[in-house]
Amino acid sequence: MDMQQLVYICTVAECQSITKAANSLYISQPALSHFISKVEDQLGVKLFDRSTSPLSLTFAGERYIEYARQILMMENNMSKELGDISKNRKGRIRVGFPFERCSYMLPLILPRYRKKFPGIDVQIFSSKGDILMDRILKGQLDFAILPFQNNDNDGKDKNLEAKLIYSEELFLVTAKNVVGPEYYVDNCPYAVDLNKMKDLPFIFLKKGHALRTFLDLLFGSYKIKPNIFMEIDSNTCACRLASANMGVTIVPAMTIELAKCETEVDIYSLTKHPVRWEILALYRKDAYLSEAEKSFFEIAGEVFSKRSFIQHYRADNRPDSGTGRPG
Template sequence: MDFREMLYITTVADCRSITAAARKLYISQPSLSHIVSKVEQDVGVKLFDRGTSPLTITYAGEKYVETARKILLMSDNLRKELIDAGLGEKGRINFGMPTERAGYMLPAVIPEFKKQYPGIELQVMEAKSDELLQAILRDDISFYVIPRSQGELPVGLKAESIYREQLLLVAEGSMLTEDMFLDESSVLNMTEGKRKNRCVNLSKMANLPFVMLKKGHAIRKKTDLVLRQYGIDPKIMIELSSCISAVQLAAAGLGVAIVPQRAIDALGGMERFNCYDFSVTPEFWSVNAVYKEDMYLGRAERFLIDLMKQKFNL
């Protein structure tokens, strides 16, 4: 077994297709098919059942892929450690984050990062949270930046907090009636301080239409959780892929939306919209860098994560 063969076999396992894997690896399908057959001949067992569509992996194949991923990760860790040891400043960082978060966060960090590491290329995978999770499990990326509420990560992953971000409810003012708000004096007593926003009573909003993000997005998971806690089965007006679009549609009166504050800031800030807290204690979630526990973060990767903390943890 060599590194190239292990990379090819794990890619076939991820794609469940020789054709798709060959396209991803930039080699011809016959060449990849020959390499798979050669590896199977060398190890003496079938790694894939090619008689099914999509292709299925055998038990022996699962064991091969599991070990191959560990070896490839160790090889990548060693490469990074050697670069750091030699004070090398050339290389590539593969990381991921949702598309809108990339547009929000990267302009604040890339200029300073490139001053420090002009020879390091940044490759960003922009995708939903579910897709980013699968990418890191496949070792396609070193880390990804994602907001998450309290909860378990898959075994072997670690979350490092970058900053806290407030979640708010956005609605066109005329959609809300006075009985949908909590009594201000009782809210202030419970929070022991002055609030920026009025607080809605979500339990009174079950009959309102909701503007939601599509399943697979972190804010959709959070919104579903919050609404379940209030016993609300939401009447979904529309599902989107953009928090910014959700803010705009909610502001236009098409429904109410729960969004992170960064989506509101991207459109000019809370002064432009009707923004409300939706719990007695203002709701926050943690924006984290997520990576494998046994992943070696190179000096440049560590600098990038720390720079995000510096810029956003204000």
């Protein structure tokens, strides 16, 4: 048994198809099929049930995958630790980001990181948060940068460690003059009262997104049932729809920078005390964090904890800044 065998079998299990796995591994389908049959003959058990579609694991296969992932994780930890010991700054890190957060954060992190670690191959994978967490647990990612976790992900969180990168404010975004003084907190034109907002036509992300989970908990804590007018999959789209007066939305500061709305918008804090969520680096509790990985966290924290954002437009059509962009 060698590492190649473990990788090949795990890839087939992940893809649930020998053809797809062969494409992923850059080998021919007949060669991979022969390889699997040879391994099964050596072990004296069938690892895959070929009568099902998609391909499924037998009980023996499930046990093989469980041990294989542990061995691959140990091998990965050993390689990273020995790399640190030797100070040989060559290797790779596999990083996950949600789609929109990747386009916002990576261009600001990677130049500084490359300068410090020119020999490290940074491999990026973008997807939804739950998929990223699964890939961490399966050893397919070293870590992922994700917002707020609610500690209720089918037991996933108990196997993950979290490190704070920075905290980020959430804002109500509306077209100009949609929200009037009746929604303000203590007549403050920069902050709205959550208790007065329930009847506004909200554009929310669909359930399953981290922001939707956070907002459901936030409104629930105020015992408010918001008027959800539309559900979509993109914060940026929600922000742009709000700017077109198709509803109002709540998004992180990042999204306002990314959306580049065609028309000016009004931006309000949620209550007088800013509502913030945490942006975290998640990794397996049993993972060894290399110097290269720790430095990625540190650089990300340095970049975004110091990054400023022009937070508010005046509700009377006289914005604090002509652009609403970060300073």
